[in-house]
Structures are given as structure tokens and as C-alpha cells.
Amino acid sequence: MTRPEPAITVEVDVTNPGQFFACCGLLELADRLWPGAEGWFDEDQFFLAGHPECSLRTLLGNLAASIVSNTMTPVQNARLEELSAMTKKQRETIPGLANEKKSLDSLRRELPIMLAGTIAFRIDWFRDEFASGSRFKTWAGQQSVLDIARAMHSGMVSAMKAPESSLWHNARGIGVPFNFDSDLGGQGSALDIGFSFDPLAGSAATRIEGTCKPALELLCFVGLQRFRPREIPRQNRFVYTAWNTPLLPSVASAVVCGSVNARDESLYEFKLLYRTKYLKSFLPAFPFQGDRDE
Numbered sequence: 461m462t463r464p465e466p467a468i469t470v471e472v473d474v475t476n477p478g479q480f481f482a483c484c485g486l487l488e489l490a491d492r493l494w495p496g497a498e499g500w501f502d503e504d505q506f507f508l509a510g511h512p513e514c515s516l517r518t519l520l521g522n523l524a525a526s527i528v529s530n531t532m533t534p535v536q537n538a539r540l541e542e543l544s545a546m547t548k549k550q551r552e553t554i555p556g557l558a559n560e561k562k563s564l565d566s567l568r569r570e571l572p573i574m575l576a577g578t579i580a581f582r583i584d585w586f587r588d589e590f591a592s593g594s595r596f597k598t599w600a601g602q603q604s605v606l607d608i609a610r611a612m613h614s615g616m617v618s619a620m621k622a623p624e625s626s627l628w629h630n631a632r633g634i635g636v637p638f639n640f641d642s643d644l645g646g647q648g649s650a651l652d653i654g655f656s657f658d659p660l661a662g663s664a665a666t667r668i669e670g671t672c673k674p675a676l677e678l679l680c681f682v683g684l685q686r687f688r689p690r691e692i693p694r695q696n697r698f699v700y701t702a703w704n705t706p707l708l709p710s711v712a713s714a715v716v717c718g719s720v721n722a723r724d725e726s727l728y729e730f731k732l733l734y735r736t737k738y739l740k741s742f743l744p745a746f747p748f749q750g751d752r753d754e
Contacts, residue, residue: 463706464498466507467514470627474501474702477689477730477742478640479628481700482676484709484716485683490519491709492579498706501726509706516627520675524617526577530606532567540564569604573681583609585685595691596684598639600738609681611635615674630671637672639741640680642730644672689730690718692751699748702726 470486472479483506487499494511501507508514532540543551543561551557572584585593586605599608615634637644686709689698703715703722714720718727727748733741 463500463507464509466509467511468508468516468519470506470508470516471504472501472506473504474726475728475745476642477698477700477728477745478642478673478676478680480702480728480745481640481683481687482679483683484687484712485679485681486519487709487712488682488686489523489579489581489679490514492581493519493522496708498708499712500704500706501702502704507706520616520627522578523575523678524613526575526579526613528606528610528613529574529576530568530571531574531582532564532571536564536567540568568606569602571606573605573609575682581682581685583681583685585688593684593688595732596688596740598732598740598742599636600736603636608636608638609678612637612672612674612678612681615672616678627675628673629675631674632671634672634674637670637674637677638681639739641673641676642742642744644741686713687716688713689716692729696731697729698731699727699729700745702728 468486468490470483472483474480483499483501486506486508487497490497490499490508490510494514497508497510497514499506499508540561543557543564546557548558551561570587572582572587575581575583586597588594599605611634615631687700689700691698699718700716701718701722702725703712704724704726705722707715707722711720715722715725728745729748730745731743733743735741
């Protein structure tokens with residue numbers, strides 16, 4: 461099969477699950493901007509081909525220009541803003557207000573994410589119990605998926621000023637990431653490091669700000685909506701396939717989870733690092749070892 465001339469080339473470490481699924485996110489968004497876009501991997505590169513106007517700068521520019529929100533209604537947002545403007549004591553004087561605010565706060569933290577603009581996209585895989593999408597929810601229940609998504613989007617916007625070759629660039633102090641980047645596996649929590657960063661945050665002289673790759677985190681978040689690894693039950697092992705034949709996202713997603721086989725495919729497996737019962741991170745992947753018993 462003759463491969464088309466790629467319009468976009470991205471350096472990728474396919475053993476980093478975050479980078480792999482971020483490339484899947486690129487394919488997803490490219491197909492929405494230029495229907496019929498195809499993508500494929502070849503060793504340490506990911507390629508996209510399709511429309512003559514297809515370019516990484518245009519693709520990322522449209523994502524950066526999108527508005528990140530959730531599925532709360534304008535009425536719900538206005539009511540939450542009204543209740544948040546009141547003091548706790550004021551809310552306690554009227555029965556039901558405290559519970560109403562608690563309910564609206566929960567909706568803001570947990571509802572599906574919406575991208576609006578040239579790219580319109582709904583992301584709700586983290587609420588999917590039926591197809592196990594929620595297994596890859598790496599943040600705790602009291603963390604806001606909207607706040608994380610907006611922070612990564614904001615960091616990605618700043619990256620638009622950098623050369624295209626720095627797609628996986630590091631940014632400091634933009635907020636808490638999703639922890640999809642397996643390079644973060646050894647960083648992060650106070651339990652990992654042995655002390656909490658919080659007491660140091662009051663002064664610029666002592667404040668410790670973590671780094672993350674916002675484009676990787678946001679694009680992986682997008683990619684997981686359609687592209688998922690196959691889970692080996694009860695073993696905390698997840699298998700994905702890197703394909704090297706140009707494919708549409710509808711077909712590539714079936715290849716990634718092993719539902720469809722592709723020529724010259726490469727299989728990888730990774731595990732989730734459980735920092736706590738609820739906080740998780742993606743660990744680095746390695747070549748698939750087969751469906752063995754542990």
C-alpha cells in the first residue's frame with residue numbers, strides 16, 4: 461500500500477501512553493477539521509495526512525481558540541455564581557441553600573466537558589462505567605475536571621508561540637495536570653516525595669511549582685473519548701496497538717483496542733500507578749508480553 465504524503469509529522473515516544481493517546485487526539489481533531497484525515501505511526505514519529513490545508517499550526521490554533529466549558533446550563537451557572545457570592549453564614553440562614561450550592565459545585569466538578577468553536581466536541585469518557593472509560597479517570601472526586609481541562613488548555617495556548625517541534629513542551633505553574641504523561645510517574649504527590657508542598661506555597665522564595673506538558677495532557681484527554689486500550693481483567697494491565705498503515709479514526713480506534721488487526725502493528729502494555737485509592741497516573745509502557753497470569 462502506498463502511503464500518502466504526510467502533512468503533519470510529530471515526534472512521539474510510543475512507550476509513553478500519554479503521548480500515544482495524544483496523537484490519537486490529534487487524529488480525532490484533524491478528522492473534524494478535515495474529514496477523511498488519516499494517521500499512522502512509524503517508529504518514533506506520528507503522521508497525519510488529508511486536506512491540502514492540513515497543518516499542525518492550524519490544528520493547534522483551532523484547539524487553542526476553542527472555549528472549554530461543561531454541560532451546566534446558563535441558569536445553573538448563574539445560580540452557582542449567585543450562591544458563591546454569598547458568605548457561608550448568609551447561606552446558612554436560609555434552609556436548603558447550603559445543599560443547593562453543594563449540588564451545583566458537584567455538577568461543575570463532574571459534568572462532561574465541551575469544546576466550542578471551529579472544533580465542537582463533547583468529552584464524557586470519564587463518566588462511562590459501561591465501557592470502562594472511567595478506569596482512566598486519574599483525578600480525585602473533589603478535583604474539578606473542568607478546572608484541569610481549562611488549565612491545560614491555557615498552557616497549550618501559550619505553547620502556540622513556540623516552534624511546532626516543541627509540541628510536548630514543559631510548562632511550569634499552570635495548574636494540576638491529568639497525569640496522563642508517564643514521565644510524571646515519579647513526580648507529584650506529597651506521599652511520593654515525603655513532604656507536602658502546601659506550607660511552602662505562601663512565599664515565592666519557597667514555592668515549588670510542578671511542570672507538565674499541557675498539549676500532551678489536553679490532547680490525550682481528547683483522544684481517550686474514542687481511543688481506548690484493551691484491559692486484561694484483574695491484572696492492572698492495559699494493551700494498545702500502534703498501527704503503521706494510514707487509517708481513519710473510526711478504524712484506528714478499533715485497531716488500538718485490538719478489535720481489528722492491522723498489518724505490521726506493534727503492541728504495548730502499561731499499568732496505572734495508584735497514588736491513593738482515587739489518584740492515578742499512567743506508567744511507561746513496554747512491548748506486550750501476552751495474556752499471561754500473574
